[in-house]
Amino acid sequence: MGAYDTETDALAAAARAALVREIDAEGAWAQDPVWREAFAAVPRHVFVPYYYVCGPRGYERRWGESPDPGARERWVRGAYADVPLATRLRDGELVSSSSQPSLMARMLVALEVEDGDRILEVGAGTGYNAALLAFRLGDDDLVTTIDLEPEITESARRHLEAAGFHPAVATGDGARGVPERAPFDRIVATCELPTVPRAWLAQCRPGARILTPLATGLLALTVRDAAHGEGRFLPTAAYFVPLRGEGRPEPEGVSLAGLPGRARDQETFRFLLALTRATLDPLEAYALWEREGMPERERYGVTVGGEHAWAWLDEPEGPYAWPLP
Template sequence: MGAYDTETDALAADARAGLVREIDAEGIWDEAPVWREAFAAVPRHLFVPYYYVAGPRGYERRWGESPDPRARERWVRGAYADAPLATRLRDGELVSSSSQPSLMARMLVALRVEDGNRVLEVGAGTGWNAALLAHRLGADDLVTTIDLEPEITESARRHLEAAGHRPVVVVTGDGARGVPERAPFDRIIATCALPTVPRAWLAQCRPGARILTPLATGVLALTVRDPAHAEGRFLPTAAYFVPLRGEVRPEPLGVSLAVLPGRVREQETFRFLLTLTRHTLDPREAGALWEREGMPGRERYGVTVGGEHAWAWLDDPEGPYVWPLP
């Protein structure tokens, strides 16, 4: 990664300040203002030296070292937009991205990181999220990030070193298996979508640890009781992530919603329920439940992991609405 000119650095600093103000205005950091300082201090553009923007003719590549100053300005302004950025494509498929900054901020606040916590991030991406975690913790050897793709982990490692942040251990491997040699963890955060909660994560956590993971277009926050048990609820916000690449892969929904009235099938919270219960409820059953229960938001749902079994539930883990997870 080359050094950027003074004009680009100044533009980046101004754009970063604007992004921080934008996220701050949403009140996301009210509960944990320490993250405001982390976002202000860790420059996103150093972690996305290039990215892709979808357009009418396919993806346009934006590059921080373009010889065209106008192109460099578009790149740096885009790097600080509150939007996800496609950072790696393969045969037209999105393989890796930098998540939407405001969603990252919400997840980091919900992770409830405390001083001295050992944190595992599943899905290294560009390395920016790991850098934010390392900046927050302010001590060496506390953050581990893992990704299956060697190209992704190598670029994340380069970005972290070039940005000059505290050491982060970058591991190439299947994130669903965790990183047992770096355990035990106090916090685990995934930045890729999974169909269930990998049991290996619980075994690598201390009792009382917190796990935050995307699941069924939502974000699940679990508290670990012991190596075989955990429970928690979904955050209210929607979340769409690149699927985890490894031995645990989500299946496509693969059902027709034509049997449902438009007032149901077009609602995002209904689609969340249908995705969460894909192995149990068909669209008609899911639609009837969703309307009968008052169109519940994500925060009314939760997940319990008990030994080899895991199940999702509405309102109460022992209530009438429970559905098995893989």
């Protein structure tokens, strides 16, 4: 379970129990309480032997093997705070993180995992989410996790082994899936994507569920067959590190000049902007948002049909539809 001293392990157990109580109080897993057992059992600190916190001089590292007992205590308490943790930086830019545990809990419940499901996780991160899935399913071989960076997958594999889990860990472009491990009953992404990769549908069984961050929201898609899937966004906002891979350009900034201040500050408007950034300019998006009564995320959905994918408001064949890549 890790090479930490008895005092650190005891502190971690108490902090983990407190985190579970906090998430429990929010009702995050009320619809599927089995996840409470997973979060109570899987030690998050083993998956974040170090992480970075933003301080007055930029990012500062917290480290589990620091010689300073006070620093070790800050590290372990931070590991069980209900916040995302920056775990890998490159030239000052965040390239990998451990997601906020309560958001992870909501996503895992929304994934609607059933006993015996084969699951693909896109975005291995620290390996913590794959461990939660493996614990829930009770079978390492049902879980596959993939990341583009060999250093990320190698460290995730080490963390998983230290915690006693051995799912399949693959290195590659997550948008291409892992065909040799297919078919999947569930796919969950822990990184932001511009669209739903067609390869995922082809690697799913009919009736499979895909949960992926898209445009600052969480899309829950049901797969009909290898070329068709459809679903709506959950009410939850979600911000993730973008998926990196071949041919994926950096998103361009959107100018909010000329928009009323109340729109610029509204989560639901910023979601609409992100969802339609390739087809609507901000003033057009604002006019639609006002006209339709400032719609919440769950009124939007996505359809993937053959070579085409589009986002929509209220109905897939309704008047409001925007092409996705």
